[in-house]
Amino acid sequence: MTMLKSTSFDDLEIGSQGTFSKTLTERDIVLFGDTSGDINPLHFDEEYASSTMFKGRVAHGMWSAGLISTCIGTVMPGPGSIYLGQELVFKLPVRIGDTLTVSLTVKEKNDRRKFVVIDCQVRNQHGKLVVCGDAKVMPPEVSAEVEAPRLPDIQIEHNPGDAWKH
Amino acid sequence: MTMLKSTSFDDLEIGSQGTFSKTLTERDIVLFGDTSGDINPLHFDEEYASSTMFKGRVAHGMWSAGLISTCIGTVMPGPGSIYLGQELVFKLPVRIGDTLTVSLTVKEKNDRRKFVVIDCQVRNQHGKLVVCGDAKVMPPEVSAEVEAPRLPDIQIEHNPGDAWKH
Numbered sequence: 001m002t003m004l005k006s007t008s009f010d011d012l013e014i015g016s017q018g019t020f021s022k023t024l025t026e027r028d029i030v031l032f033g034d035t036s037g038d039i040n041p042l043h044f045d046e047e048y049a050s051s052t053m054f055k056g057r058v059a060h061g062m063w064s065a066g067l068i069s070t071c072i073g074t075v076m077p078g079p080g081s082i083y084l085g086q087e088l089v090f091k092l093p094v095r096i097g098d099t100l101t102v103s104l105t106v107k108e109k110n111d112r113r114k115f116v117v118i119d120c121q122v123r124n125q126h127g128k129l130v131v132c133g134d135a136k137v138m139p140p141e142v143s144a145e146v147e148a149p150r151l152p153d154i155q156i157e158h159n160p161g162d163a164w165k166h
Numbered sequence: 167m168t169m170l171k172s173t174s175f176d177d178l179e180i181g182s183q184g185t186f187s188k189t190l191t192e193r194d195i196v197l198f199g200d201t202s203g204d205i206n207p208l209h210f211d212e213e214y215a216s217s218t219m220f221k222g223r224v225a226h227g228m229w230s231a232g233l234i235s236t237c238i239g240t241v242m243p244g245p246g247s248i249y250l251g252q253e254l255v256f257k258l259p260v261r262i263g264d265t266l267t268v269s270l271t272v273k274e275k276n277d278r279r280k281f282v283v284i285d286c287q288v289r290n291q292h293g294k295l296v297v298c299g300d301a302k303v304m305p306p307e308v309s310a311e312v313e314a315p316r317l318p319d320i321q322i323e324h325n326p327g328d329a330w331k332h
Contacts, residue, residue: 004206022203031201033317035194036232037186040170040239042246044315052246061249062228062235066202069228073206080208080218083227085299086254133251149210150325151199157319 002148006078018076058093080140087133172244184242224259246306253299
């Protein structure tokens with residue numbers, strides 16, 4: 001059983017940090033395309049993508065941004081947080097095999113309205129900034145631990161003729 | 167064969183619009199949780215989620231935000247766009263069965279740097295604003311049509327004991 005910890009507004013300090021890493025796979029791109037409906041061929045069709053300035057398939061920008069949300073919702077402040085807003089600047093493309101690391105740092109605490117502003121940086125395995133921007137989050141009222149859900153298994157059935165397999 | 171149209175910087179005008187709709191399913195939440203790694207029980211565990219201010223499971227905020235990206239990448243400006251940035255304000259939770267509609271409107275054209283600023287609004291089936299914020303996008307150099315990729319089939323294998331099925 002995996003437990004997720006959360007940190008309350010009172011227990012967070014300016015400078016409190018959280019981190020989360022994930023390596024982009026083919027599977028991640030397919031699942032993101034399905035759940036979002038974003039079938040832009042830049043993400044699936046190598047032949048098309050090679051003809052663009054990206055010179056090959058890249059992840060959806062919002063996939064990288066989603067890792068920020070993952071870090072906020074499961075690491076810091078963790079479950080019980082209320083996500084109020086997010087600024088995103090997309091700096092670099094992400095390709096299959098790239099490992100992204102989210103680094104969050106609390107930069108501001110609003111005592112009256114009980115929210116924090118978090119500096120968010122997502123870097124690739126070369127240390128290059130991929131996505132950045134501030135998040136505005138209302139942390140939970142009390143620090144706690146909660147059991148992580150176990151997601152169902154997912155099978156992808158490849159169709160050899162599909163454009164995304166080029 | 168489905169074709170996706172794109173609109174170049176020159177062919178976009180202040181006031182140009184694009185729209186995209188999607189209804190949130192159980193499947194969408196599971197796929198988003200898997201691809202992002204965001205297993206916050208708020209999205210999967212009905213018992214836990216009922217104990218929060220949301221009074222039940224809700225979608226990942228970034229799932230709703232992802233629909234904005236889908237509309238930008240597949241509708242307006244469409245394939246060939248370069249996503250430079252996005253502001254997001256999360257206004258309301260989204261539940262399974264809710265139908266979200268993204269409405270994009272070009273509000274600014276930067277002729278020197280060839281990007282547009284797009285007003286983005288995501289509303290639910292009751293017309294209530296769920297997510298909003300400006301996007302900064304570099305449209306393609308020429309308007310075109312490109313074949314939409316067909317994604318592979320995805321099967322979800324439910325495990326009766328999983329917390330997410332509560």
